[in-house]
Amino acid sequence: MPDWQKWRKIKYEAELDPGFADKIASIPGGEKLFKCIQCGTCSGMCPLSPDMDYTPRQIIAMIRAGFKKEVLSSHTCWLCASCYACTVECPKEIKITDIMYAAKRLAIQEKVYPKRFAIPVLAREFFNGVKRQGRSNESFLLTRLYLKTNPLQLFKQAFLGLQLFYRGRMSLKLESIEHKNELKALLNSLEKEPLMKSKTGTPVATGEGAR
Amino acid sequence: MSYLYFPGCSLKSTGRGYEESILPVFEALQMPVKELNDWNCCGATAYMSINELTAFALSARNLALAEKQNPDSRSETVNLMAPCAGCYLVLNKTERYLKEFPDIRKKISDSLKSANLEYKGKVKVRHPLDILVNDFGTDKLSKQVKNPLRGLKIACYYGCQIVRPYAEFDDQHNPITMDRLMQAIGATTVDWPLKTRCCGGSLTGTIQDVGLRLSYIILREAKKRGADLVATACPLCQFNLECFQNKMGRLYHDEVNMPVFYFSQLIGLALGIPAKKLAMERSFVPLKTSDMAKIMEGGTNVRS
Numbered sequence: 001m002p003d004w005q006k007w008r009k010i011k012y013e014a015e016l017d018p019g020f021a022d023k024i025a026s027i028p029g030g031e032k033l034f035k036c037i038q039c040g041t042c043s044g045m046c047p048l049s050p051d052m053d054y055t056p057r058q059i060i061a062m063i064r065a066g067f068k069k070e071v072l073s074s075h076t077c078w079l080c081a082s083c084y085a086c087t088v089e090c091p092k093e094i095k096i097t098d099i100m101y102a103a104k105r106l107a108i109q110e111k112v113y114p115k116r117f118a119i120p121v122l123a124r125e126f127f128n129g130v131k132r133q134g135r136s137n138e139s140f141l142l143t144r145l146y147l148k149t150n151p152l153q154l155f156k157q158a159f160l161g162l163q164l165f166y167r168g169r170m171s172l173k174l175e176s177i178e179h180k181n182e183l184k185a186l187l188n189s190l191e192k193e194p195l196m197k198s199k200t201g202t203p204v205a206t207g208e209g210a211r
Numbered sequence: 212m213s214y215l216y217f218p219g220c221s222l223k224s225t226g227r228g229y230e231e232s233i234l235p236v237f238e239a240l241q242m243p244v245k246e247l248n249d250w251n252c253c254g255a256t257a258y259m260s261i262n263e264l265t266a267f268a269l270s271a272r273n274l275a276l277a278e279k280q281n282p283d284s285r286s287e288t289v290n291l292m293a294p295c296a297g298c299y300l301v302l303n304k305t306e307r308y309l310k311e312f313p314d315i316r317k318k319i320s321d322s323l324k325s326a327n328l329e330y331k332g333k334v335k336v337r338h339p340l341d342i343l344v345n346d347f348g349t350d351k352l353s354k355q356v357k358n359p360l361r362g363l364k365i366a367c368y369y370g371c372q373i374v375r376p377y378a379e380f381d382d383q384h385n386p387i388t389m390d391r392l393m394q395a396i397g398a399t400t401v402d403w404p405l406k407t408r409c410c411g412g413s414l415t416g417t418i419q420d421v422g423l424r425l426s427y428i429i430l431r432e433a434k435k436r437g438a439d440l441v442a443t444a445c446p447l448c449q450f451n452l453e454c455f456q457n458k459m460g461r462l463y464h465d466e467v468n469m470p471v472f473y474f475s476q477l478i479g480l481a482l483g484i485p486a487k488k489l490a491m492e493r494s495f496v497p498l499k500t501s502d503m504a505k506i507m508e509g510g511t512n513v514r515s
Contacts, residue, residue: 087376119413
C-alpha cells in the first residue's frame with residue numbers, strides 16, 4: 001500500500017456509537033450541536049488547531065457521527081485552553097468550548113484519555129487539591145504533576161521555581177479555607193449526581209457496556 | 212459604592228503583584244474594598260474538565276458567601292470584584308447558568324442547603340477594568356494623576372476570558388477599557404490585533420512547546436508595534452508572557468526582553484504610589500531605566 005494511504009482506516013457503521021452525540025448534547029444548551037453546518041470557523045479561529053490531531057470542526061462532525069473512541073482518546077479536547085474564540089464566532093452559536101469540556105469529562109469517566117499526557121493529570125490533581133484544601137496551591141500542584149508525568153521536568157523547571165520563590169511569588173505554605181467541612185458537605189452532596197445524563201434522563205453508563 | 216473582593220488562588224501566589232497593586236490603587240482612589248471572607252477556589256478550567264456540577268457548586272459557594280457578606284446594606288446588588296480573568300469568567304458563568312438553567316439552579320441550591328448556605332441571585336461579578344472605567348470614570352482618574360506616563364507606549368493585552376464568551380462591559384473583538392485607562396494616565400496605547408488572542412493558558416506548564424509559541428506570538432507582535440511594555444489584566448497571562456522570555460529567546464533565537472506589568476501597577480505609578488509598594492520588584496523583566504525615568508520626571512521627557 002502506498003504511504004499516503006496508510007493512515008486511512010475503515011470504520012464500519014456497526015462500530016459507531018449512535019448515542020454518543022446525545023450524551024455530549026445533554027450539557028446545558030448543548031442541543032445546538034446538531035445545528036452545525038461544518039463551516040470550519042471554529043477551526044480557523046482556534047489558536048491551537050495546528051497542534052490538534054483533529055480540528056474542532058472535525059471533532060463536531062465525529063461526535064455527531066458517533067466516533068466515540070476516536071473523539072475521547074484524541075488530544076484535541078485536552079489541548080483546548082478554553083479561550084472561547086470558537087464559541088463566540090460560531091454562526092450557529094454552538095458552545096464548542098463547553099463541548100470540549102464534556103468530552104474531557106467523558107474521557108476521564110471512561111478512562112480513555114491519552115496516557116502519560118500531562119493535561120488530564122493536571123486537571124485531576126487540581127480537582128483533588130481543591131477538594132482537600134478549598135484553594136489551589138501552585139507549587140504543590142506542579143510538583144505533583146511533574147512527579148506523575150515526567151519527573152525530569154521537575155529539574156528543568158526548578159530554576160524557574162527558585163526565581164519565583166526568590167521574588168515571593170511561590171510559597172511553600174499550603175493555603176486553605178477555614179470552613180473545610182462546609183465545602184466537603186457541599187461537594188459530597190453532589191458526588192452521587194451522575195456526571196451527564198442521556199436524553200431519556202437515565203445516567204450514562206460507563207465503559208463498553210454502554211453501547 | 213463599596214466592593215467585595217475575590218482574590219483567587221493566583222493573586223495570592225504567582226500573581227501577587229496584581230493584588231499588591233490593585234488594593235493600593237483602589238485605596239488611593241478612595242474606593243472601599245473588602246476581601247471576601249473564607250473564599251474558596253473558583254474551580255478554574257480544570258474543575259469543569261472533571262465534574263460540571265461540582266464546578267458550579269464551588270463558585271456558587273463564593274456567590275452565596277458574597278451575598279451574606281454584602282458590604283453595602285443599602286444596595287440590593289452585591290458587587291463582587293474578581294481581578295483574575297479566570298475567576299471572573301467562572302463566577303460570572305456560574306451566575307448566568309444558575310439564572311438560565313432551572314435544572315442546575317435546583318441541584319446547586321439543594322447542595323448549598325446541605326452546607327447551610329443559600330444564594331438568591333443578587334451578586335454581580337465585576338472586573339476592576341469595568342469598575343474603574345464605568346463606576347469611577349476615566350476623567351476622574353486623569354485628574355488624580357501625579358506622574359503622567361507620557362511617552363510610554365503600552366500594548367494593552369486583555370487575554371481571552373475577560374471578553375469571551377460574555378462581553379459584559381467591553382467590545383468582544385477590540386476591547387478598549389484598558390486602553391482608555393492607560394490613555395487617562397497619560398500613556399500612549401498601541402493599536403494591535405492580538406488584544407484577545409490566547410496566551411496558551413496552562414499549556415506552558417503542561418505542553419511547553421505549544422504554550423510558549425502562543426505567548427511568543429503575542430510578545431513579538433507587541434514588539435513589532437513598538438510597544439515599551441505590555442499591560443495585562445490576568446495573572447496567568449502575566450506569568451506566561453513574562454516568566455518564559457529566556458526560554459523563548461533560546462527557542463526562537465530572538466531576544467524578547469519585554470516588560471509585562473499589570474494595568475493596576477501602571478495606574479499606581481501614575482497616581483504617585485512608589486514602585487516598591489506596587490510589587491514592581493516581583494517582576495522578571497524590569498522596566499527599562501529610560502522608561503522609568505520618563506515616569507519619574509512626570510512626563511517632561513517626551514519622546515518626539
